[in-house]
Amino acid sequence: MIEFVKAGTSDALVINSISKRSFESDIEVGAPIKGGPPGYMSIQFHTKMARSNHLYKLLIDGLIIGAAILFKDEDRLTIGRIFISPEHHRKGYGVYMMQEIEGMFPTVKKIYLDTPIWNIRTNSFYQKLGYTEYKRDSEFVYYTKRTSSL
Numbered sequence: 670m671i672e673f674v675k676a677g678t679s680d681a682l683v684i685n686s687i688s689k690r691s692f693e694s695d696i697e698v699g700a701p702i703k704g705g706p707p708g709y710m711s712i713q714f715h716t717k718m719a720r721s722n723h724l725y726k727l728l729i730d731g732l733i734i735g736a737a738i739l740f741k742d743e744d745r746l747t748i749g750r751i752f753i754s755p756e757h758h759r760k761g762y763g764v765y766m767m768q769e770i771e772g773m774f775p776t777v778k779k780i781y782l783d784t785p786i787w788n789i790r791t792n793s794f795y796q797k798l799g800y801t802e803y804k805r806d807s808e809f810v811y812y813t814k815r816t817s818s819l
Contacts, residue, residue, distance in 0.1 A: 675722065675724070676736060680736075681716040685710060685725060687754045688705065688752050689710040691735075692704065706750055727739045733740070748781070774816075780814045784810055792810055798814070801813060
């Protein structure tokens with residue numbers, strides 16, 4: 670059984686480990702060095718995100734295999750990050766998670782996210798899901814998508 674639900678503070682340790690492994694695997698898809706976004710390997714950060722109701726987890730048969738950090742503001746949703754354990758990449762779980770995210774907030778009119786320019790995996794993934802680039806700078810591509818609630 671697959672589920673996408675809010676994470677609690679007790680999930681922070683496992684989610685932190687998955688975050689670290691997932692973002693550090695980006696070295697295989699163009700990352701200049703092993704690393705990730707701020708807090709990607711901080712239990713304190715993931716605990717704070719859980720406490721403030723921004724952290725969600727992806728479960729398969731009760732085991733956490735991925736997570737997302739989401740920020741909702743009235744009719745806008747910002748996907749701060751999503752990540753899946755590297756051994757579960759390319760199995761459709763990311764698509765599932767994005768579909769769940771898009772359906773979770775019926776009052777949202779637009780979804781925003783960004784991803785590094787060098788990350789060929791995530792750039793093609795978001796484009797495949799219908800996100801359109803609205804801006805870019807020297808480091809990031811910024812995407813948006815209108816939801817079906819319009």
